[in-house]
Amino acid sequence: MLKVGECWLGDERMKAMILHKQAPIESSPLICSDVDKPKIKEGELLLKIRCCGVCRTDLHIVEGELPLMRLPLILGHQVVAILEKVDEGINNVKRGDKVGVPWLYWSCGKCKYCRRGLENLCDNALFTGYSIDGGYAEYMVAKANFVYTIPKDYDDLHAAPLLCGGAVGYRALKLTRLLERGEGNLGLFGFGSSAHMIAQVALNKGLEIYVFTRDKKRQEHALSLGARWAGAPIDEAPVKLDAAIVFAPASWIMIEALKKLDKGGRVVLADIYMTPIEQLDYKLIWLEKEIKSVANVTSRDVREFLIEASKAHVKPDVTVYTLKDANKALNDLKQGRIKGSAVLKIT
Numbered sequence: 029m030l031k032v033g034e035c036w037l038g039d040e041r042m043k044a045m046i047l048h049k050q051a052p053i054e055s056s057p058l059i060c061s062d063v064d065k066p067k068i069k070e071g072e073l074l075l076k077i078r079c080c081g082v083c084r085t086d087l088h089i090v091e092g093e094l095p096l097m098r099l100p101l102i103l104g105h106q107v108v109a110i111l112e113k114v115d116e117g118i119n120n121v122k123r124g125d126k127v128g129v130p131w132l133y134w135s136c137g138k139c140k141y142c143r144r145g146l147e148n149l150c151d152n153a154l155f156t157g158y159s160i161d162g163g164y165a166e167y168m169v170a171k172a173n174f175v176y177t178i179p180k181d182y183d184d185l186h187a188a189p190l191l192c193g194g195a196v197g198y199r200a201l202k203l204t205r206l207l208e209r210g211e212g213n214l215g216l217f218g219f220g221s222s223a224h225m226i227a228q229v230a231l232n233k234g235l236e237i238y239v240f241t242r243d244k245k246r247q248e249h250a251l252s253l254g255a256r257w258a259g260a261p262i263d264e265a266p267v268k269l270d271a272a273i274v275f276a277p278a279s280w281i282m283i284e285a286l287k288k289l290d291k292g293g294r295v296v297l298a299d300i301y302m303t304p305i306e307q308l309d310y311k312l313i314w315l316e317k318e319i320k321s322v323a324n325v326t327s328r329d330v331r332e333f334l335i336e337a338s339k340a341h342v343k344p345d346v347t348v349y350t351l352k353d354a355n356k357a358l359n360d361l362k363q364g365r366i367k368g369s370a371v372l373k374i375t
């Protein structure tokens with residue numbers, strides 16, 4: 029037996045941070061535990077986890093803002109891991125490969141949404157670290173067709189944030205429809221972890237970026253990355269926007285984005301939440317303007333984004349924690365004390 033942190037481990041056992049009951053993160057509800065290593069079934073892979081990103085969705089699960097799908101639960105859906113066991117008959121990956129696992133753990137491939145390539149809307153989908161145990165552990169099981177090769181130019185810690193904030197932001201960027209045009213003025217409302225990754229991809233694709241945030245440091249950061257202009261959400265924009273992505277969950281910011289939108293433009297809402305829209309003046313959507321929300325990601329989004337991020341040399345800022353400090357990482361996220369994205373370094 030080998031002692032690691034506060035847990036005792038044997039060969040068939042592993043260390044994991046386990047949620048037994050939803051509670052405020054200040055009460056440290058994730059318990060460091062010694063549990064059986066998971067076993068693979070047909071079509072599955074056993075992953076030895078290197079690191080796992082910490083996401084605001086994890087906090088929502090812990091604190092009860094999202095309903096539970098199972099208990100006890102191991103959180104974590106931005107997993108970077110090495111394949112330790114691969115079920116017979118799987119040939120898209122092999123033992124020793126380094127892969128990522130995002131929020132979409134599995135989709136049925138049969139429902140009407142999956143058949144249209146909208147597996148993000150699948151009625152039967154499973155989600156990593158929510159309906160299935162995730163990456164706040166030394167090992168996890170994944171489905172062979174739902175893991176993604178990590179580009180060689182990324183180390184483990186900088187690859188993890190690409191798998192959630194980066195991939196969901198990329199879906200939002202695709203839904204603006206500016207990528208297929210290869211030009212246009214794109215407004216980014218909010219400039220946190222997801223927006224700063226997407227800005228780099230958008231610039232690399234030839235779009236002009238205009239950033240709207242009240243935070244002066246974030247405005248400077250945006251300009252240093254190549255944004256044409258940065259100001260507050262209520263400021264007048266120097267140009268009409270062909271599309272905008274709203275990263276903040278505030279409806280007044282969506283209204284500000286609509287005011288700055290050109291004819292035929294689209295505002296994409298990248299957050300799961302939005303404060304109620306109390307009043308929407310029809311003239312804000314007149315002239316074929318649209319509002320579109322984003323719900324998680326498809327396999328194709330993740331695959332494409334990892335390639336585009338590598339081409340654009342997207343380098344997320346990370347703050348590193350140990351596995352047993354997962355409660356602290358989530359608490360720091362809640363208190364806004366993290367620069368960039370928090371990542372748990374596991375092995």
Ligand SMILES: [Zn+2]
Nearest residue numbers: 083085192193
């Ligand atoms: Zn996430």
Ligand SMILES: [Zn+2]
Nearest residue numbers: 136139142150
């Ligand atoms: Zn489906």
